[in-house]
Amino acid sequence: MSEILVVVDHTDGAIRTTTAELLTCARRLGEPSAVFFGAEADVTPGQLAEYGATKVYVLDDDAYRDCLVAPKAEALAHLVAGRRPAAVLIPSTSEGKEVAARLAIKTDSGLVTDASDVVRGDDGAVHTTQSVFGGAFTTTASITKGTPIVTLKPNSLTPENADAAAPIEVETVDVAVSDAARAARIISREPREDIGRPDLADASIVVSGGRGTGGDFDAVEAFADCLGAAVGASRAAVDAGWYPHAFQVGQTGVTVSPQLYVASGISGAIQHIAGMRSSKTVVAVNKDAEAPIFGLADFGVVGDLRAVLVQATTEIDNRRAAGA
């Protein structure tokens, strides 16, 4: 069966949900091989095998950590040339998309970014589905050139364990990183502090606040914590300095596609919608019944967000207490 390269997204070795999604997706196309950038000691092959990887290539070089994008693209090009995979799947993060972009040029291949689905068509080609124009349209495409490269959006499919975890082979790959690829050096990195909430990009529930919070995110955060959700913000809230930019949902922020998205005090500008349109269920709380966000809400409450969110939080807490 043809080999599919899957770039592993991990934090110090712990694989992220997106990796499980990518491996699940890769199994439809062929036999997944994971590509792990980092120290061999950090790889947990068992985790990867669980989702069907039969091989993991480990690439360890300071450059993958200390330089921007280019070294990883070089390494993948090396693997593509050597193994001739049938496709390469990469997480749709800003770094992932840039790695994919350079790889597409190096290997003269077709590239699709932000795909929500990937299948092999009857014609044998890789077919993708993606939303464009801020989610206003859905398109399907086939990749017709070189080694198909796809970046896959988080939460696009449900990870499934492989039927029987086959034994996984760990292979260390040595690629000389060129001087040119080392030219953009990361001179400092301040990791974002762990706030004890799920990561926005791959959270299954997101509760967002906008200008309507008036700068007070307490009710939003309390509701998020009650649901085990990530907190998001509109650009108006970020621009006002109420919430850090890393939490901005939208065209120029993070794209999310959770099971549930709660927009509170957010009007629903197209640039905001661009980042949350593919959410499965949308709830809106806004005191203006005419707010465009209600146009895409499955459930909406016209009212003051503080009163509504606080009451909903209490109600859910009470039900849980009663049920326990």
Next chain:
Amino acid sequence: MNIVVCVKYVPAAADRTFSAVDNTVDRADVDGMLCELDEHAVEEALRITEADGGEVTVVTVGPEEAADAIARGLRMGAHRGVHIVDDALHGSDAAATSLVLAAAVRKTGYDIVLCGMASTDGGMGVVPAMLAERLGVPQLTLASQVTVEGGTVTIRRESSTATEHIEASGPLVLSVTDRSNEPRYPSFKGIMAAKKKPVETWSLADLGIASEVGLEAAGTTVSAFAARPARTGGQIVSDEGEGGARLAEYLVAQKLV
């Protein structure tokens, strides 16, 4: 410091659709504009040259109407424009666009090639990385802040997991986010001055490109497109003191809690 800014002419948000003929982005007879995110790139280039000297060239790859995007850049204060227009470009993908831009900036010469973070129509955010790859120069992309000192450029980049400072020496490709600066509005003086600024129009032949562009050369083929159906059947309730409870009920009924 000579800076070339890559600016894209995009259909206005309300007019974005596809051509039923060949599934490409419909660019005929639609209202267009300079991509808002590229205004930040023009602004950054102006700030750098205002501080350190040098000239700003705005370059666009696009149909006749794309001249408007160049005009906007010139009114903001850029010194010259280059418009690459050719029928053979129709249906080009990001890889082809980056090929053309790479040839164009080689021809103009540059210390920095500046891009926006993404185009608001295509929105892949890949052209800057592709351009750096083709030019074989360092990429400093998605900067929320830019510092230029001598020949060294340092950017701040905010990823989902960290804030990084990244450094490289020119020539290089730089892209800036909408957090990097506040783009200026053209002044009356800027608008008048723009009329006399030089704009060159180049064809693919002028760049020595004979193939590898257009719909035929694209690495992907859009097989179908569909407007996302409007959500219907949403239930909207008015809060009369029990809105929160009803929200909780809804979430329970949907098995979301």
